[in-house]
Amino acid sequence: MWWLAGFASVAFAAAACSAEAKDGGGAIVTYVTPAGTSTANAPASAGASATPSEPPELLLSTIEVYQSGAILASVTGTIASGSVTFLGRPFPLTKGTQSMYAFVPTDTEDPAGPQALRVDFTLPNGTKGSLSETVTVLKTKWTVDSLTFTDSQTETLLDPSVVANEFATLKAVYGKITLRKLWTGAWQLPLDGPVTARYGEQRSINGSVPSGHHGGTDIGVPDGTPVMATNSGIVVLARQLQVRGNMVIIDHGGGLFSGYAHLSSFSVAEGQSVVAGEVIAMSGNTGLSTGAHLHWEMSAAGILLDALRFTDGTNGF
Ligand SMILES: [Zn+2]
Structure with missing residues (x-):
């Protein structure tokens, strides 16, 4: 699981996303x-042919x-x-x-x-x-959950500089726009399992007032469960981060990305093209995580989104 207060409300550079x-x-x-x-009313331009449009x-x-x-x-x-x-x-x-x-x-x-x-x-x-x-x-009604982290986890992994460093890494990746359509057809779940924390969930950590919004969807699965690409695209990140642990990010074109965190191992490398349903990694419990699960996130134009809405029909596609 993983979450950054205010992360989802930050719009990165002027960006855009898309799909057809x-x-x-x-x-x-x-x-x-x-x-x-x-x-x-089109201005006449020299040599322009009158092709119907x-x-x-x-x-x-x-x-x-x-x-x-x-x-x-x-x-x-x-x-x-x-x-x-x-x-x-x-x-x-x-x-x-x-x-x-x-x-x-x-x-x-x-x-x-x-x-x-x-x-x-x-x-x-x-x-x-x-x-x-x-x-x-x-209006979306956000759920609320209470979490407990050990002192070493909160001191090391919730350290503002650690969070800021990872935020900068993700901002650079998610803020990029590839003006090329890399996805095709329907979006699919990266794996089957119970949703243990929805996108946007507000959290109380060690008794604090609930705040922020969970930046992804947590799906509870045992260590080593195959994780599949939600759609086709290019792997732009496959490396270890401190909070999200081992993470894969796929660029679907037009400023749209999917991210998969807390992985135990990678099945793809940066720069590799993948198709929907292709195994990209094995799930795990790396980074700031209180149990084995997959944290799945989607980002459009630098704004984190509820990934489940890409598969449940509520976005109308
Ligand atoms: Zn999570």
Whole structure:
């Protein structure tokens, strides 16, 4: 298990994440017609051919998203580039198979209620336009747990400098955006087992007032249980950290990452490509952990998310 107060509320550099609705295989519930984007107003450019282009359309995986959920926003049609802005955060669009897309994250403390999601895009001829839709943020009810650590664990592993050092390592990894789609199809659980701590759980350590939010999903399994990649991507981290123990992080493209912590051993190395369901490691009890389990986390655009929402349908994909 593992958790950092305030970690999930830190948005790393301007980033973005993504996925493509048509590849996600989920319900597309919103259709938005473009406003003010007529190509008739496009500036004439010398030598430009009059190739017909499809007007951009915005597709959202859901228009009701829980705190720490994610919306898969796709823009179909012929656009050259674009970005999504939600709750004041910009997320660049990544080219998918049939559209451009972004996984738009929500954070633990984002305000509940309706919010505007806006896409700004540029057509191949340079014309700029925008699309928007209202998305309602739903409040997530966080669970609370009490934990006890030994003096040596709290002194060594909860040392602020240890936590800060690991935070910097993760921030550098999760803040990067690969503008290339590396995932495909549905997301899957890394292994089967009981969920022992949900994402966002608030914790009381050695009797302290509950605070912070657990940055991942804990699944209780014996040491040595095979851990599988939740989707395809490239291994960008496979090494020992002090708090999360042995950890693997997979880059799924577009600023979306999955992380697997407290492992006993690695089955992959940094730089290696993996496919969904491929065994990447064996579970364990390394780092700041009170028992054998897998800590599974997802990060989009530098914001940690509830990984289970990638498999339970509540994100609409
Ligand atoms: Zn955990």
